[in-house]
Amino acid sequence: MTQTSHPTSLGGTVNFARYSVARVGYGAMQLRNSSGDREAAIALVKRAIALGVNHIDTAEFYGDGFVNHVLRDALRGEPDVVVVTKIGADPNPGQESPIRFAQRPEELRASVERNLKSLGLEQIPLVNLRRADIGPHIAKGDQLVDIEDQIATMVALREEGKIATIGLSAVSLDIVRRASSAGIACVQNAYSLVDREFEDVFRFCAETNLAWVPFFPLGGAVRGMPKVTEQPEVIAVADRLGATPSQVGLAWLLKQSENTLLILGTSSVAHLEENCAAGSVTLDEDAMRELDAIKVGQGAIC
Ligand SMILES: NC(=O)c1ccc[n+]([C@@H]2O[C@H](COP(=O)([O-])OP(=O)(O)OC[C@H]3O[C@@H](n4cnc5c(N)ncnc54)[C@H](OP(=O)(O)O)[C@@H]3O)[C@@H](O)[C@H]2O)c1
DSSP states (O other): OOBOOOOGGGTOEEEETTEEEESEEEEGGGGGGGTTOHHHHHHHHHHHHHTTOOEEEOOTTTTTTHHHHHHHHHTTTOTTOEEEEEESEEEOTTSSSSEEEOOSHHHHHHHHHHHHHHHTOSSEEEEEEEOOOSSSSOOOGGGOOOHHHHHHHHHHHHHTTSEEEEEEESOOHHHHHHHGGGOEEEEEOBOBTTBOTTHHHHHHHHHHTOEEOOBSTTSOSOTTSOOGGGOHHHHHHHHHHTOOHHHHHHHHHHHHOTTBOEEEEOSOHHHHHHHTTGGGOOOOHHHHHHHHTSOOBOOOOO
């Protein structure tokens, strides 16, 4: 993966699937919290674009289509923004859990159709197949589907032109290897300064030049999960460098490999602006040593 030009604060630009994107992108999941203020959600996405973000991660099941509809409206007239969605789960309105697994091939196909509609696209630039075979929420019964059957459906959708490229999410190294002959554009797994469970998958991606898109880059928003910004080592490094804890956590991720692309999750414009400056933070050797020494846990995946 070759790194080309600016914007520097966004970590430069890399080739991602068929596209060229800033290394700092935006993960839109937190916008589901803004369903009471649609205009504010649209304004936040537009601010991200104005800052140079041109890679946005979403899912139909974020707020039962709300987030996709916000993106459709915010990105009108922005053909160069690469929208990435994920399938493998669907909205489950009116039920105890707002999301249900949808792993079967016919469900994957139906999810792509729904995403096309809600995003207002004729083709989705990249679709991640979000697997459900690693914890803590594991699919059971007919929702446990072989990766080969799912990939065959994804390839068919690509041949039909409904999706341009295929990615994987929440996957083990074994699944990445089994799917790779289909031509995989990226892997999106949980990974951060406080969660390095998928170090083997990260290393494989770095060695094979496959885009690595860590989700929960700051440890996620789920209560009870460790937060990057609360680690004493992160706070100490931030104070010393005149940066903020979130910028330090994100700069550490950018430094892990050239093929790491961030999808920052926030519903706050102030946090968005702060986080989008992470590429300008230079972590020296001392800082890296301190950060690398942080004790990490096994992350949860939601
Ligand atoms: N493939 C998958 O299964 C999967 C799973 C989860 C997420 N994702 C994707 O990954 C993206 C990122 O994950 P995420 O949003 O869950 O987690 P995250 O980016 O690690 O953390 C988001 C949390 O950090 C807070 N935050 C953001 N900037 C901050 C700052 N500067 N200072 C202090 N707190 C800050 C946010 O609060 P505020 O809103 O108040 O800023 C929010 O509570 C998601 O948006 C989604 O697109 C994918």
